[in-house]
Amino acid sequence: MKKFFLLIAAIGISYVAMPQKGKVTSALNYIDQGILDKAKENIDQALVDEKSKDWFNTYFAKGQLCQASFKSDNPKFKALYADPLTEAYASYEKAMELDTKGTVKKKIITSTIYNSLAVNFYNQGSARFVAKDYAGALKSFEAQIKITESDIYVGIVDTGMYYNAGLSAVNSAKYNEAVKYFEKCAEMKYMGITPYFNMSEAYLALGDTAKAESVLTGLTSKFPNDKNVTLQLIDLYIKSNKNDEALKYIKIAKETDPNNSSLFFAAGIIFLNENKYDEAIPELTKSIEIKGDLFDTQYGLGAAYINKAAEMFKAANEIMDVKKYSDAIDLANTVYAKALPYMEKAHELKPDDVYAMRSLQELYYRLKMTDKYTVIKAKLDAIDKK
Numbered sequence: 001m002k003k004f005f006l007l008i009a010a011i012g013i014s015y016v017a018m019p020q021k022g023k024v025t026s027a028l029n030y031i032d033q034g035i036l037d038k039a040k041e042n043i044d045q046a047l048v049d050e051k052s053k054d055w056f057n058t059y060f061a062k063g064q065l066c067q068a069s070f071k072s073d074n075p076k077f078k079a080l081y082a083d084p085l086t087e088a089y090a091s092y093e094k095a096m097e098l099d100t101k102g103t104v105k106k107k108i109i110t111s112t113i114y115n116s117l118a119v120n121f122y123n124q125g126s127a128r129f130v131a132k133d134y135a136g137a138l139k140s141f142e143a144q145i146k147i148t149e150s151d152i153y154v155g156i157v158d159t160g161m162y163y164n165a166g167l168s169a170v171n172s173a174k175y176n177e178a179v180k181y182f183e184k185c186a187e188m189k190y191m192g193i194t195p196y197f198n199m200s201e202a203y204l205a206l207g208d209t210a211k212a213e214s215v216l217t218g219l220t221s222k223f224p225n226d227k228n229v230t231l232q233l234i235d236l237y238i239k240s241n242k243n244d245e246a247l248k249y250i251k252i253a254k255e256t257d258p259n260n261s262s263l264f265f266a267a268g269i270i271f272l273n274e275n276k277y278d279e280a281i282p283e284l285t286k287s288i289e290i291k292g293d294l295f296d297t298q299y300g301l302g303a304a305y306i307n308k309a310a311e312m313f314k315a316a317n318e319i320m321d322v323k324k325y326s327d328a329i330d331l332a333n334t335v336y337a338k339a340l341p342y343m344e345k346a347h348e349l350k351p352d353d354v355y356a357m358r359s360l361q362e363l364y365y366r367l368k369m370t371d372k373y374t375v376i377k378a379k380l381d382a383i384d385k386k
Helices: 002-033 036-048 056-071 084-098 103-110 113-130 134-148 160-171 175-187 194-205 209-217 228-239 243-256 261-273 277-290 295-316 322-349 354-366 370-385
Strands: none
Touching: 002 036, 002 056, 036 056, 056 084, 056 103, 056 113, 084 103, 084 113, 084 134, 103 113, 113 134, 113 160, 134 160, 160 175, 160 194, 175 194, 194 209, 194 228, 209 228, 228 243, 228 261, 243 261, 261 277, 261 295, 277 295, 295 322, 295 354, 322 354, 354 370
């Protein structure tokens, strides 16, 4: 009788446990049928029951449900989890942790589940990046990287994921992470020289000018024929206010690329910012001769003439002799007049730019061009009233 009692007890235990584990089976069936809300009801019940809450298949089924939720086109099913892919990954990892025999791990490998999960994270990251949720995109691409680097992933590593993570990190101002991912790209020789430029920009954003410069100067031996290295160095030196170094590399670049208007523009702006107008004017003039349809260059040359004339006007006010004073004012106005065609062209290229309009207002006033002064003043007054 005692033996019979124990058998009954054992059957009783199995009978109680089975319905709870049966919820997991039901959930998997519902997932296959696309009835995801019913699947979640069963999973939620299994997760709180003592008999199934620590069963590896419960978490495997939840991982499947979370992935299905992410891929669903039904808004109701898509909203079952706030972050379904993160939950899916955590669930699969939990399932493998609980499964001491390794059954789940084998299933994930043979069914290439982590391959599909990595693709899901890539798609999520891309969508977030397009939506300008750069922090979210970084999180997605980092999850893709973690999965792909695991021993459960079966397939070829997508090197582009490191570059995607780097771009997301830059755009979310996480520059240390960006450097890490761009270094990985460089190590894997992905996209050639580009990751080095990205890395330099990230270091510059961190305020580490020395490392930013070191990355670029090291490229002359790795990519000896790439002209962009010099251009990147010029950009770096301009951004870090190292004008002498910038001008040195601009001179080098001009020798190999004499028709690059950007080089003359860059030199002109450096001189303009240093109030060296006589040096700025020929550089900007040459830039316009090469390419005359750029607002910044037209505006820059106009500003150089205006600033030079303003200094001449200020110096004229110190002259006590009436005749000499009058001659100096006339000469200053001659320089103001030289600014006019460039500032008018700038206004033509960018009609809504307030700075160009204010410069024109000053020029029309000084040159006694009443009709044009009235028109530009009316435009500015209308803007000020908004």
